Amino acid sequence: MKKEINLQNVKGSYDYLPKEQIIRNYIQDTLKSVFESFGYKPLETPILCYYDLLAGKYDDSNDLLKEIYKLTDQGERNLGLRYDLTVPFAKCIAMQKELRLPFKRYEIGKVFRDGPVKTGRDREFLQCDVDVVGLEGAPIEAELINLWLTGYKALNIEVYIKYNSRNLLRGLIKEVSNNVTENSLPLFITVIDKMDKITKDELIDELIKYGMQEKEAVRLLDYLSWDLTKLETQFSNTTNEDLKQGLDELTKLKTILEQLNLSEHCIFSPSLARGQDYYTGNIFEVYAKNNELSCSLGGGGRYDKMITNFINNGSTYPAVGISFGLSTIFEILKSRATKEKTSLTNILIVPLGTTSEALKLANSIRALNKNVEVDLTGKKVGKSFEYADKEGIPFVIILGENEINEQKFKIKNMITKEETEVSFDNLTILNTLI
């Protein structure tokens, strides 16, 4: 009995065919080499985790819990698929008792969320995180911003970075209003995070909804339009601890960015909030220059308490990290590379009754670090050229009896149509051609 199988991808998951996957691999390879040039080490953590580990950080009411994929194995263990790279990272740090801090790692891997699917939000997707544990202060933050800029530059994407401090936001909110509690602070920050999406009046309405008075809301919005110097002048002698710390950490970051000549790519943006409430200090977001899409390409920030609380062994684990939005990068690169055919294969060998010789020749040429494919279809030569043309393979070798007898063959350049004679005992000449 044959079962009818419904040929379908799970909602929010996709097949990436070679044409797309070549671009995706290129992005990852490029970023990896940038990360490694900064001394960041690769780390891979399991996708499959104990459910309690994934859920441990949150109370039962948290919406995120609903998005964790739950599984059971044959031993009836309660498992789940990771929904981010940070939790497995924190777990890994906690398990390595001997680990020397600071620890710098990058990880590119799939994560899973059982949530609503929409553009830019899939059930299964790649995350690319770069984090440092064990370093406080602005220098490491500046280094990560530098790494961000270098990474995007390597991909030929022009970006700028917005930065702000969570402490500054907290401080300003407390400054304008006395009825704000530690519990209601995140609510206001969430509202501020919407600043670019909704109108000023709607913003004020929402702030009032959460308990702020109208004039307080107006004053807050005014502060959020100031630049750093003006804020510093205004609050130079403040006793508001959050405000003081926020201004301090921002000034230090700004100074070092200037020293590194990065300030032209970075802009202080007091309304930047970021949705997540685990951030504790400076926060950053990347945007594409001269690009109409307003969504950010990636985000990051300092989260000093997260790993500390997670591990909870008495030590403190200050941490700062950034992430690259691989799907947005992919969209940008895909829209550029429309016409160019990109084949990873350099040479196609077409055997005419010389299969084993062709396969051996392919190996010899591969030893020169070329990508070689042998056409084993047995079709007419014309078809093989058609194939090379459609795939964008730049060179073709026809290998028949004559070539074997004379111990030399012709290699044809598909673009210039030029044919070059190469003898079997002098294959290195190919290096000058390709």
Next chain:
RNA sequence: GCGAAAUUGGUGAAGUGGUUAACACGCCAGAUUGUGGCUCUGGUAUGCAUGGGUUCGAUUCCCAUAUUUCGUCCCA
């Protein structure tokens, strides 16, 4: 999750309550069996998301389900 719209071949799509589902691209094959991108010829959906229902008859009407897109909520 909630709301709306959509769903015809590999792709873009036209179309109709009733014998052969238009067109285009792609793909496959051929145009004197060792040379491609052009051109020409032929072949490419017993089938119109899936499951029910209405009907003499449905791809075309109705219901349910799935998926997709957009909006909204949420977003560590």
